[in-house]
Amino acid sequence: MPAYLADTPSAYRSLGLEKGVVKPSEDGLRTDPGGTTFEWWYFDTHLEDGTALVITFYTKPMLAPALPLTPMIRIDLERPDGTTIERRLTFSPDQFSASGDGCDVRIAANTFSGDLATYTIHVEDEGFTADVTLERTVPSWRPETGHMYFNDGRDTGEKLLGWVAPVPVGTVEATLTLDGVEETLRGIGYHDHNWGDAPLNQLIHNWRWGRAQVGPYSLVWCYITAEEQYGDDTIPLFLITKDGRIVADDAKSVTLSTGDRLTDDHTGKPVDKREVYEYSGPEGHYRLTLGLEQVLVRNNFIDDLEGPQREAAQAAGFDASYLRFTGSATVEQLVGEVITETHTASAIWELMYFGHAR
Template identity: 40%
Template sequence: MIGEKMAKQIIFADGNDFLRRDGLAVEPAAWEDGMRTDAGPGTFEWWYFDAWLDDGSTAVIVYATKPLRQRNDPLTPMITLTITRPDGSKLGTAPLVYPADQFKAAQDCCQVNIGSSWVRGDLHHYELHAEGKELAADLTFTGQAPSWRPGAGKTYFDNALSSYFAWLVPIPYGQVEGTLTYDGKTHSVKGAGYHDHNWGNLGLERVISHWYWGRAHVGDFTVIFVEIETGRSHGRQKIPIFMLAEKDRILVDKGQALTLKTADFQDHQSGKRYPRSLDFHWQASAGTVHIKLRQPRLIDTFSLLESMPRWKQWLIRLIANPYYFRFNAEMELDVKLAETQVVERGPALYEFMLLN
């Protein structure tokens, strides 16, 4: 069998056979950030961008073929544009949904149009325009760390290799500049940013219980750390994903040796709980990497049901209450590899997504 098989029909697409299966080279190519699904019933796809700016403001922009929990719908293109002012107050969280005929996307590169909003890029350089209610973002992202995907970029949830969740990270860390429009004014901004692209053809809430996903750039190092835990149907298996780069060179990109310990849980008014202490540890023959996350500050939280009609929210809450938490935390990165031994400290961004 090709690839590495995990218990309960989870197969992580790694190795040359999987690369050949999808026509991939070891390093990502620009076409991979083009449209990867047909946007029909049963599929989902989104292009995600976020920017952390020197004036203290932030922007999160998502171009999607449909809401995440409505994958069985036909093409239902949507934009979300969220701007946080320098004082921490948030603007514009409701998704803007458009008719299907106002969606267009290329397959040979990232070029997505939804209504009057658009994004285009080539893995290294991206330009985007996004409009919301009395909000707008006109930003340029330029990559400063190598584009990356874990293996062939897919995790399969069946032996037939037909049901999958895929991930590409064109810009793990980059520079951002441009303008944000809010409160009736256009603000010139610059800072740091991130872009990734996800797609798939299965209900994530049916196979995944929750995930922790985080990223940071400290000193010369860019790091992405993820632990996905599957649901009962797949035996509560853990899927680790990890990337560490120094400047333009990837040092570690095999996540199998990554583990996570959580502690100091905090109750939330939603009825959910989240940890305030997280330790990711990677250990292999090449050495160790330890990521310590402390003093998290909750910067965003919402129910994944908010975009649904109220009657549907009520029905789903009878059996599930999917919730999203986003944090900014203090991070200590301790790298002990053969040619690199360093400790760096700085801020990290991470999320805790509970899908059921």
């Protein structure tokens, strides 16, 4: 297949990985940050008062791995009263360090470190500081080997996108200081780690990603559609945990259906008001249904560019967009066609479009 998730015994052996076991080194530096690669460590949390916080440490932009080491931090804070903070911080190469043995990433005075079980994150910028402790409550997880390969049949070789979720679900304590006012909040959090060796817009047409806590279930899902030169292949990733244990994660058992499609006015991208992920495997039959209620974020990447960069992107037909949604998530367990268990909660999920709408 032109695009696929490596899952064979030989793939595990060649990568030095063990099925179902994540080692601390898998959350360490996986690339040469000065080479033609990108890498990022991602964290998000939903806090008890309705605050949402996202923190990401980057070696460089995911769309520009040919750049030299360009350490970056992105901070997105959304408060229940509608207040938002968006910080895009860039640093010099000498302000970056990271360990290959485990997660210990430092960019100037900012840190992201942990041992799979417990993580601490510190970020600071003018007028804002966040100190976070994240405690894992379910096992660390990766989809099979976590290595997705893209091969267009040419002699350029396979391209890689790697993914591991050291903390699929965890408890969070976050101390936020904004303009001298400090408060400590608790909530539920998530951490994953990605790396690769080619611009994502050259590999992926779009992805759908989200996570949710629904009754006793925690879910993480991603549905990747490759670019046309990779056969429009799809790579589903899906994790279901219940009461702190993994109950299902076989990507081959997942199908996606959508409905009530509309076109987003700002980005021009198709958006589905309903997404249904059906999991039917040896572990059981589960259904996740997402019902879109509100678009939280609409962002055309080209709007973040200026001057010659923007002109070059326009000339190249660059059309990447990001959308974030909120709505209902319903999890059902079925036996045959009979629904034996159902739970509904609110959730946030995203749609990342690298390519033109089809």
